Amino acid sequence: MQLLTILLLFPILSALLAISAGRSVTRVVAPLFSWIQVAVLIYICQPLFTGSQQTIILSDDFAVDRIAAYFLVLTNCIAAFSFTHAVAFFKTEESIKKSVDPQHEKLYYAAASLFVAAMSFVFVCDNLGFLWISIEATTLFSALLVYYSRDKHALEATWKYLIVCSVGIAFALLGTVLIFASSQQNSMTAGSICFHTLIKHGSELQPKLLQLGYIFCLLGYGTKAGVFPLHSWLPDAHSEAPAPASAMLSGALLNCALFAIMRITDLVKLTSHHDLATILPMDWGALTAVAAALLLVYQSGLKRMWAYSSIENVGIMLIAIGLGSHALFFLQALNHSIAKVALFLLSGNIIQECGTKELSKIRGVLKSSPLLGILFAIAAAAVTGTPPFGAFIAEWMILARNADAQNWIIICMLLAALALSFVAICIHVGRLLMGAARPNQVSLGSVSNSIVPAILCVCALVLGLSNLPLLLVNQL
Numbered sequence: 001m002q003l004l005t006i007l008l009l010f011p012i013l014s015a016l017l018a019i020s021a022g023r024s025v026t027r028v029v030a031p032l033f034s035w036i037q038v039a040v041l042i043y044i045c046q047p048l049f050t051g052s053q054q055t056i057i058l059s060d061d062f063a064v065d066r067i068a069a070y071f072l073v074l075t076n077c078i079a080a081f082s083f084t085h086a087v088a089f090f091k092t093e094e095s096i097k098k099s100v101d102p103q104h105e106k107l108y109y110a111a112a113s114l115f116v117a118a119m120s121f122v123f124v125c126d127n128l129g130f131l132w133i134s135i136e137a138t139t140l141f142s143a144l145l146v147y148y149s150r151d152k153h154a155l156e157a158t159w160k161y162l163i164v165c166s167v168g169i170a171f172a173l174l175g176t177v178l179i180f181a182s183s184q185q186n187s188m189t190a191g192s193i194c195f196h197t198l199i200k201h202g203s204e205l206q207p208k209l210l211q212l213g214y215i216f217c218l219l220g221y222g223t224k225a226g227v228f229p230l231h232s233w234l235p236d237a238h239s240e241a242p243a244p245a246s247a248m249l250s251g252a253l254l255n256c257a258l259f260a261i262m263r264i265t266d267l268v269k270l271t272s273h274h275d276l277a278t279i280l281p282m283d284w285g286a287l288t289a290v291a292a293a294l295l296l297v298y299q300s301g302l303k304r305m306w307a308y309s310s311i312e313n314v315g316i317m318l319i320a321i322g323l324g325s326h327a328l329f330f331l332q333a334l335n336h337s338i339a340k341v342a343l344f345l346l347s348g349n350i351i352q353e354c355g356t357k358e359l360s361k362i363r364g365v366l367k368s369s370p371l372l373g374i375l376f377a378i379a380a381a382a383v384t385g386t387p388p389f390g391a392f393i394a395e396w397m398i399l400a401r402n403a404d405a406q407n408w409i410i411i412c413m414l415l416a417a418l419a420l421s422f423v424a425i426c427i428h429v430g431r432l433l434m435g436a437a438r439p440n441q442v443s444l445g446s447v448s449n450s451i452v453p454a455i456l457c458v459c460a461l462v463l464g465l466s467n468l469p470l471l472l473v474n475q476l
Contacts, residue, residue, distance in 0.1 A: 030113065031086075172224075225254050235307040250344060258321065279322070287413070306383075350362060362432050
């Protein structure tokens with residue numbers, strides 16, 4: 001129960017302070033609480049990382065195993081980086097737009113803190129019902145972040161986000177009910193939605209109901225993850241949210257939905273529907289990656305471009321889930337989160353500098369802000385899987401695992417998606433960085449605006465040059 005208390009204590013305190021205290025206090029306290037929570041989580045989960053303990057049982061409905069602990073720490077690290085960068089982001093926003101309402105920023109910090117708590121609970125749920133509640137809570141809290149600017153575009157994006165994701169989550173709820181019904185067999189006549197109980201009695205689950213429940217859960221949580229063609233909410237939401245919120249939406253929230261899919265896929269793989277839990281996520285993941293790569297070619301918005309890049313990476317992670325490899329799923333999620341958070345934070349700086357989100361109107365960033373331009377180029381290379389960054393190692397391992405399984409169609413689709421997205425991103429980023437800067441373009445390439453993205457770029461490089469990926473694969 002100590003871990004559950006930690007997951008609630010700091011976010012609630014941070015949210016209360018954000019509402020009651022001034023902006024200057026909130027800007028200091030929110031990042032501080034986030035990093036303290038990361039340190040405490042690492043300390044509590046240390047037995048899982050060292051292998052001295054396989055699972056930490058928190059209660060009948062909450063538990064943490066090793067893969068959940070890794071995602072829990074990653075999610076809170078992403079949040080801490082985003083809160084840290086938000087200080088410089090909102091100061092710049094305040095200096096550019098003199099009429100910024102301080103209440104918007106206070107509400108942002110309060111909603112963001114509760115959003116992080118909801119995401120964290122996804123990884124400690126050992127109960128399908130609580131898992132569903134946690135993911136639904138992420139939708140409600142993050143909607144307030146999308147609506148930050150309070151204009152018509154933000155309203156449209158927020159409305160679409162709530163409607164599409166709520167419909168998807170409703171499908172996931174129906175899937176949860178069907179899985180519960182499938183458990184009311186033989187020695188489990190009372191039924192259960194606890195993962196450890198369902199896994200223990202996997203062979204007793206009613207096959208047809210389980211199959212149908214899995215498909216509905218995949219549809220529901222897949223909508224939340226932004227899989228094609230259920231992705232319509234994602235580009236709008238990521239584009240309209242402020243940069244630190246976009247970073248959390250892409251670098252943390254998508255992992256939550258995919259983690260739920262992984263848990264249910266693991267359950268179905270223990271039954272006679274093993275092939276369904278392999279073929280369906282892999283095929284859907286490959287289709288999503290190819291579709292996102294095609295959509296990347298004709299993007300006109302800076303943050304929308306990275307949103308479609310996130311959809312492509314969701315497809316790659318879905319393939320890893322279908323392969324049944326927790327290690328490859330986490331490794332791809334880790335590299336994508338690090339690079340994409342850096343890109344969204346840097347994109348926020350560029351938008352503040354140029355005063356527009358339109359790619360066609362952004363030129364000469366490398367000349368106007370050399371530090372910002374260099375970091376942006378590095379992060380873009382990292383997210384496309386260019387060697388020697390960590391994403392290259394993860395994607396290579398996923399391709400190799402598919403080759404071992406002789407999934408040649410998946411390999412061809414994945415290679416096509418990776419190649420097309422690499423070319424599209426290189427063209428868009430090249431145009432953005434080169435050329436002459438606009439006359440009214442100001443330089444925001446200060447150290448304070450670049451510290452967090454620079455640290456993340458270094459982390460992406462370390463993951464590619466060190467043995468850490470191999471250690472994670474061997475441990476998971």
